[in-house]
Amino acid sequence: MWRAVALVSCLATAVLAGCGADGGVVIGVRPGQPGLVTRLPDGDFTGFDIAVAQYVARDLGYRDDEISYTLDPSQADLVVGADPAHGRYVAGPYLVTSTEILVRAGDLTIGRVRDLTRKRVCATQESSARLVSRFGQRWKGTFLALANVPAACAPLLADGRTDAIVADAPVLAGIEAQYPGRFRFAGKPITTVRYGIGAGSAGLRDRVDEALRHMFDDGTWKQAVIDNLGVLATRYTVPPPLTRPAPGR
Incomplete structure (x- = not known):
């Protein structure tokens, strides 16, 4: 889990302006975490964290070819695996585990x-x-x-x-x-361990929370658990409550 999250400064003022070098979004992921993040022979990544990251990026308006990953959180626009209790702008949690x-x-x-x-x-x-x-x-x-x-x-x-x-x-x-x-x-x-997504501003954090809420509500989160977390699929049947409830709730 990323205890400290360093994020590029452009996210403090922009949500969808395209902070990556090519106008896309760069997502920080954790190395050496089977089930959460696995690097494939072709260089792509797979795992539960990747499924969450892809959904959030798409919900924010990015195409798949605009999404890239880094193992260096200081070079990322968003960072998956951040602890909501250890960061100023951390959305989620998207998983509460142990x-x-x-x-x-x-x-x-x-x-x-x-x-x-x-x-x-x-x-x-x-x-x-x-x-x-x-x-x-x-x-x-x-x-x-x-x-x-x-x-x-x-x-x-x-x-x-x-x-x-x-x-x-x-x-x-x-x-x-x-x-x-x-x-x-x-x-x-x-x-107990909580996984959230680090962002560079309160506004972006709230947009990511909304994306996670969509993922929880449309069943994609549950399918990602089934596809990636194996024997734990029967344990994590319901998404965790988000730290900040939706407006009006």
Whole structure:
């Protein structure tokens, strides 16, 4: 998740004026997040975040050939995956999920957070923060393998170099889909996570909120969950309430 969002300054004064270099819109996406953002061999992106970003951009008036993506939020006009609680102009949330635990399917020794006390865990610094706070720095130095992106943890779990991955549930579902039948979710959620879309002005944020509302209402959001979030489709059946209700509500 993008905790801090840097956006190009042109969005402070324009909504549809065409801030991208070619008059299109540049959308910041998160690397190494299976299920949310996956880069295809041809350079295109797919995933739940991409489905949301495409819908919003189209609703704002951009054609598909005017939409491009970047892994650098400082170069983006909109940034998906921003936390609505950590940004001045963040629309959404478009998903409320949780940080959870993924283990090998046959490992029955891990069923809750406290079972990780003496287990090898792979996670990003952000996802592991709650565990480090609970278990301490000695645990971090002995049992935690820090990864730049969650996707880097998948081969470590597959070949036994780590016992668990801690990451956001949609990402774990994406990793699980890449290793059919080999992994399972374990235990209860560790912490709640909200995904929003960072914008450069209050006006643009409100336009993005309206686009998300359209996506929620016409069924596209639900289909995007089914298409991209696999085993979590039965969990996320209803869109989350937007932080700012529509006028008159």
